[in-house]
Amino acid sequence: MSNHGSHSDEERAEPVWHHAQEWLEEDDDLDMDYQPALEGSDEDEGWEEDAEPEDEAPVLGISEENPRIEIGNIQIELTADDPVVGADNGWPTRIPAARLFELLASSGLQNILDAHGLTANQFEADSEVYSEEEDSDDNGSYMDTMRHRLLGRQRGRKDKFPKVPSDEGIELMGEGQFGTDPYFVDRLKKRKDVFAKNLMWRELGVDSYGVRRRADRALAQQMIPGSTADKIIHFDSRSYSGQFSDDGNFFFCCAQDFKVRMYDTSNPHEWKYYKTVDYPFGQWTITDATLSPDNRHLVYSSIRSQAYLATTDPEDDSDPTVLDFGLSPGQRRRRSWGSSHFGIWSLRYSGDGREVVAGTSENTVIVYDLETKQPVLNIRDRHHDHVNAVCFGDTSSPHILYSGSDDTTLRVWDRRSMGDGREAGVFMGHTEGLTYVDSKGDGRYVLSNGKDQTMKLWDLRKMMTTAKFETVDPSDYTTAFDYRFHPYPHDYYEPHEHDCSVVTFRGHRVLRTLIRCHFSPPGSTNSRYVYTGSEDGKVYVYNMDATLAGTIDVGKATLNSRPREPDVFATEYEMSGDMLWRTCVRDASWHPNAPVLAATSWNGWGLASGTCTVHSWNDGADNDEGEPPIGKSYDDKLRFVPSFNNYQENAPPVRSRRPLRSRPVPRLVVDEYEDEPW
CATH class of the missing domain: 2.130.10.10 (YVTN repeat-like/Quinoprotein amine dehydrogenase)
Incomplete structure (x- = not known):
């Protein structure tokens, strides 16, 4: 139930925090009132419909001179016990928005950014800038590696999803392993296409035993x-x-x-x-x-x-x-x-x-x-x-x-x-x-x-x-x-x-x-x-x-x-x-x-x-x-x-809002409530 897949031996050597770890400590250390990291709501997702174009995406320029983020009426100020390390020591004085976003996401505060239209995808350009600034000798974090991998995937082919309907699935249905296909004459004459007609044909009892069993x-x-x-x-x-x-x-x-x-x-x-x-x-x-x-x-x-x-x-x-x-x-x-x-x-x-x-x-x-x-x-x-x-x-x-x-x-x-x-x-x-x-x-x-x-x-x-x-x-x-x-x-x-x-x-x-x-x-x-x-x-x-x-x-x-x-x-x-x-x-x-x-x-x-x-x-x-x-x-x-x-x-009516949903598969039955909010 952890968040990441399997890693290499070198990457597994570094501990990765998981929300279940607090539950798996000794009983004396358990906090039974622990709640999971807070999540964004459907209402929060609605901002994507009116999101800014990519070229106008906000970038959080954090530096030694400006250690504060201002998002509407929300202000986040970065402080540290130790002085800021200079670039001469191998660390950039500018913290990219993507890196800051990862830190906030791990603590659940990413919902604040989500609500104001600041998501990880909008920081891709800043991520690329940061990758050029990083020292080549720095091994980087697991998140850095995955981010670059995702950037490469976005340039992949468009036909990457499996074909629907699946040829193998059609073959399985025809073999009788999973259900019974309609008889070709029934499909040709468009009969037995609703429950009442199926029931009528069964009650007529004119079929042989094998065909009748298939009809049942x-x-x-x-x-x-x-x-x-x-x-x-x-x-x-x-x-x-x-x-x-x-x-x-x-x-x-x-x-x-x-x-x-x-x-x-x-x-x-x-x-x-x-x-x-x-x-x-x-x-x-x-x-x-x-x-x-x-x-x-x-x-x-x-x-x-x-x-x-x-x-x-x-x-x-x-x-x-x-x-x-x-x-x-x-x-x-x-x-x-x-x-x-x-x-x-x-x-x-x-x-x-x-x-x-x-x-x-x-x-x-x-x-x-x-x-x-x-x-x-x-x-x-x-x-x-x-x-x-x-x-x-x-x-x-x-x-x-x-x-x-x-x-x-x-x-x-x-x-x-x-x-x-x-x-x-x-x-x-x-x-x-x-x-x-x-x-x-x-x-x-x-x-x-x-x-x-x-x-x-x-x-x-x-x-x-x-x-x-x-x-x-x-x-x-x-x-x-x-x-x-x-x-x-x-x-x-x-x-x-x-x-x-x-x-x-x-x-x-x-x-x-x-x-x-x-x-x-x-x-x-x-x-x-x-x-x-x-x-x-x-x-x-x-x-x-x-x-x-x-x-x-x-x-x-x-x-x-x-x-x-x-x-x-x-x-x-x-x-x-x-x-x-x-x-x-x-x-x-x-x-x-x-x-x-x-x-x-x-x-x-x-x-x-x-x-x-x-x-x-x-x-x-x-x-x-x-x-x-x-x-x-x-x-x-x-x-x-x-x-x-x-x-x-007696509940009041629901505020109308079109939910963000993808429909990547053909639908055999049209759902008249598909775009109705709930």
Whole structure:
């Protein structure tokens, strides 16, 4: 979850600050009130529409004679304990704006500059001047190297993005691996193009068994849930992840208040509150949770080396069991709360329910045996940055593992042949760190989300061999982009020389947090789609050919769904003059048996709270005559909240402003709310 990709050995020798480091110190030094660096708002981004031309971009001339910056009514004065060093000693007396901007950005003060139209891109000319002034013997910083690399990328070719629709994706759809293509006669005569016609042809029953079965599958795969929310479940802290069980009877949601809430979803349209479990002495948030295949146990983690195992039985209120991932294989568990020298970012149960695999901030992959309560595998010294995501490759076997890291690689591990401790193969193609990986469960296909704003589909048969990977340096293709604070300019992206992915999906935004992606289930969607959350408040659903099948606009569905509360200002995630309603969809889960999707989001005024919204297929209808009424707000125990609903009904209109959004993929469904603010 760190900000940079992998570096060379020389560059890794110098420590790089990361916001999680404060959480990973000894317990005595922890500041539990720590908040992340403040971020800019959508309102702040609006200045780009009226920005000055590049040739008139402001340049901050800082010198010994003028150590002050004046931006409107903001003044920044530079002072130092030691006298200014002269140019004769090898240091320039003039500090360039780009270097100053980097210092401000690291502390969160870059939002002040953003609000006044001063961004890193506008300081490119000043950066070039500074590079000429630097001494040739100076090694320079990592940021300098990355900046020059980006300047070179901006002069690259224009056709650098993968072709859409993808030829490989079209081939996969035709093979039946991912959904069913319409019969050519149906396309020619334009029949069966809507749900009602599909239903009529199925009810006629004139097809043979094979064709009829194909028609049934095609019927299911058309039911993409809509933006209108059946329910809006509110939490007083940000929601980080939420998933249905494999059979669809259970749903859990993790929040930043160190609680995991569980719901009975055996009726996917009418949820029931089930149980809540806590993480004692957690750090920052609950990072992930995973449910056992039999739905009886839940394992959940925080930014600590311990996870907890809790029963899902609502009648069982016993304390959770400690799972210490910090032990060495064969070491007995310590009688303590354990250390926080590393954190767990990702957890997954094995298909047989006997093991849990974890990805950590210590750049390791750990497999934990639940029967012996000990780690049985600890993969070290292969990844060169945080392991943000892990999963098992096959639901029927625990041998194949996948791990995605901030070193930009997705690695494949075969536990049956790890005598040398190396991976079985590597997937390369992302140019920034990975935020999530998901396996189709067939031991062949895997999906990943990356900070380069792409989602990629991989085929195990096309992975790079370990021998070839040893000749490649992944850091040659990455930048210093910080996904937490800034949009990702198209100029940052450059095609990876060794990209071995099958299909690349673009259009969503992987910003602010580790946003997750998934394969759509075979039962309710015929495995037709892949889908992902997005920082712009939507769930993006893609066909396998990389075209956009549809979006679920969580931001529009939840706008003004709770009143402004005084304590929100104490936990505000952004710094701006207005407290705006913001939505960032971090996770989404498609019900395995019904056309229902649950989206878990940072959602509310200043992104200070969270929601879990339930969306179902409704054939485009905005209203539902059934009971209970749709789009209403509930608390975490599914109790109706009249004050929230009254506020939403009487909320003032939203100020009109065209949001800045890119649409790099063709849309198969026109969204009439595409340019409407929320």
